[in-house]
Amino acid sequence: MLSREEKEWLDDRAKKITEYEEKETRKDFIDDDKIESILQNNRNPEPQRVRDILSKARLLKGLTPEEAAVLLNNENQDLWQEIFETAHQIKQQIYGNRIVLFAPLYISNPCVNNCAYCGFRHSNDSLKEMVLSMEELEKEVQVLTSHGHKRLVIVYGEHPVSDVDFMCKTIEKIYATKDGDNEIRRVNINAAPLFVDEYEKIKEAGIGTYQIFQETYHHETYKRVHPKGSLKSFYKWRLFSLHRAQEAGIDDVAIGALLGLYDWKFEVLGLLYHAMDLEREFGVGPHTISFPRLEPAVNTPFLRNLPYKVSDEDFKKLVAVIRCSVPYTGMILTCRESPKLRKEVIPLGVSQIDAGSNIAIRGYQDAEKEGLENREQFQLADSRPLDDVLYELCEQNYIPSFCTAGYRAGRTGCQFMSFAKEGKVKYFCTPNAILTFKEYLMNYASPKTKMIGEKVINAYLEDFKQEKPQRAEKLREMLNDIEGGKRDLYF
Structure with a gap:
């Protein structure tokens, strides 16, 4: 039950959102x-039609919704293997073989919304409501950076205690928390939609990407799972949330759908239409696309019988089709999925994953304690330490990356997308991945990860020397500088 103060805040904000929706001239896309x-x-679809579309996809021009629908509707298992191979090839052409690592950090869980599927809904009397103090936030960051993390996505409930001023304060605290080489270099945000002037404050605080998931693009389902009376019930407000972020100058935005609320094929096309509309208006599509599946949450009966539950096989298919359809975007696979499935899905186009994750409020410093479930939004399936995940990535010949150079060098928005669409972004990302991974090996790695990691770096250096000999020589010099004690070097 919401308190009087919470209800007053909700009502005031809902009034402003209603006024916004009445004035918004953009058409629901x-x-x-x-x-x-x-x-x-x-x-x-006929097999030849599928193959014709795959031929187009390999040109890195993206697909129309109709073309994506052909791939989604394919029933030929042999052709699915061709789709998987095409998705892998596209990712390699644009991003190379590097995988970016990050960690989620949940800062608050009180929320005025009552989403049927969410452990943070305000009617969940099993939830332990918590908001990190600045001292607790500092400890969380210290634990994360002591493991080697450099990139975070921070998460808040939608609530007056987590207003935009609080968000800015926490961002500043995260950047200010340093201990020698231990530091966070880039903060991304997953939070509620804001007004343009609020986004401007967030931009000033120095964020990287602002991430908002529509959850489901299907209007009737959206209405059903986001009951009237909560801020999340405003479909149009949420749909254009990242358009407003772009207006405020945040040119790296991220979209996603929560799979299992409605038909997964519908949601894939919804994501594609969302990407198309952002690019149509701003000349730049989403920096990343996420595709989380519904997972269990404490005292959330909605999740027990899901008519649209997405199987592992269908999950692989939708990841591959998204990669073929929107070749330039980053694609995020989270610890919601099991280690086995993550290993199978990463080759289908994934470019970013989280690792060593804990999504309980104050979860990193309390990791050894029992009973954190009532502080979580949902439950994770991959709880491996960061070092174990990195070792497995190296076994598969990936280059792990903690790179944040693009944000700090101004390679964001349209500039980043121009590099990505031309297949040139890997010439920045691969050497910067190597440099940040070298830092990890020097400062944080277990002996077994350091051994295999050095082998992977040396192999990539040799390959890179064939493609970009001058840059490879500069990279070798910078690696020597890191061995000599320098840090945070990048192209």
């Missing part, structure tokens, strides 16, 4: 009937 029709009209 999600047409449910059109999406359903596209899926229906492209059922049972």
Whole structure:
């Protein structure tokens, strides 16, 4: 039950959002009937049609919703293998073989919303409501950086205690928390939609990417799982949330859908239409796309019987189709998924993963304690330490990356996308991945990870020398500087 103060804050903000929606002149770009029709009209595609679309995808030009629907509706298992191979090839062409690492940091869980699927909903009397103090936040960051993390995505409930001023204060605290080489170099945000002037404050605080998931693009389902009377019930407000972020100058934005609320094929096309509309208006699509699946949460019965639950096989298919459809975007695979499935899905186009994650409020400093479930939004399936994940990535010949250079060198928004679309971004990202991974090996790695990591770096140096000999020589010099004690070097 919301307190009087919480209800007053909700009502005041809802009034302002209603006024915004009444004045918003942009047209809702999600047409449910059109999406359903596209899926229906492209059922049972001929094999040659699928192969023609894959040929186009390999040109790195992206796909139309109709073309994506053809791939989504393919029933030929041999052709799915070709789709998987194409997705892998596209990711390699644009981003190379590097995987970016980050960690989530949950700062607050009180929330005025009552989303049916969420452990943070205000009616969940099993939730232990917590907001990190600045001292607790500092301890969380110290634990994360002592493990080697450099990139965070920070998460808040939508609530008056987590207003934009509080968000800015926590961002500043995270950047200010340093201990020798231990530091966070880039903070991304997953939080509620804001007004333009609020986004401007967030930008001033120095964030990287602002991430908002529509959850489901299907209007009726959205209405059903986000009951009236909560701020999240405003579909249009949320749909254009990242358009407002772009207006405020935040040119790296991130979209996503919560898979399992409605038909996964519909949600993939919703993501594609979202990416298209951002690019149409601002000349730059989403920096990343996420595709989390619904997972259990404490005292959340909605999650027990899901008519649209996404199987592992369908999950692989949708990841590959997103990569073929939006080749330039980063794609995020989280610790919601099991280690086994993550290993199978990463080759299908994934470019970012979290690792060593804990999503309980104050979870990193309390990691050894029992009973953290009532502080979590949902439950994770991959709880391995960061070092174990890095070792496995090296076994598969990936270059782990903690790079934040793009943000600090101004390679964001349109500039980043121009590099990505031309397949040139890997010439910055691969050497910077190597430099940041070298730092990790020097400062944090276990002996076994250091041994295999050095082998991977040396192999990539030799490959890079064939493609970019001058840059490879500079990279070798910078690696020597890191061995000599220098840190935070990048192209």
